[in-house]
Amino acid sequence: MRRNKRCLLAYHHTRTDRLEELVWKGYDVVDLAGQQVRDASGNAAGTSNLANGNGDMSNLSPQEEDYVRQYSDLLAAYKGQWTDIDLTGSLEPPRDLFIDVRVLKDAGEIQTEYG
Numbered sequence: 001m002r003r004n005k006r007c008l009l010a011y012h013h014t015r016t017d018r019l020e021e022l023v024w025k026g027y028d029v030v031d032l033a034g035q036q037v038r039d040a041s042g043n044a045a046g047t048s049n050l051a052n053g054n055g056d057m058s059n060l061s062p063q064e065e066d067y068v069r070q071y072s073d074l075l076a077a078y079k080g081q082w083t084d085i086d087l088t089g090s091l092e093p094p095r096d097l098f099i100d101v102r103v104l105k106d107a108g109e110i111q112t113e114y115g
Helices: 002-025 029-038 043-052 062-081
Strands: none
Touching (some): 002 062, 029 062
């Protein structure tokens, strides 16, 4: 029974991580699921396969759809605070010795520890 519980929790965690990843990438997950269910010809299924790789978007439970909607709203509110910064960019720091810095707005003269 404990093994089954661990397996179900791992499955649930993997599924929510995948849904969150799709929301961060900008996909409308609930809309893709609805299109795949309504479209029997396979046009939206191809779109959904592109989105998640295995086409299981029509299997969203009502609770998962609600979670995705609330997570999308929360993410939109969070991104709304930082309109000047792209939060979906890479988290990897650059490996080059010299990098180009693009300034969004002039902050005046800045003093650093090296002068």
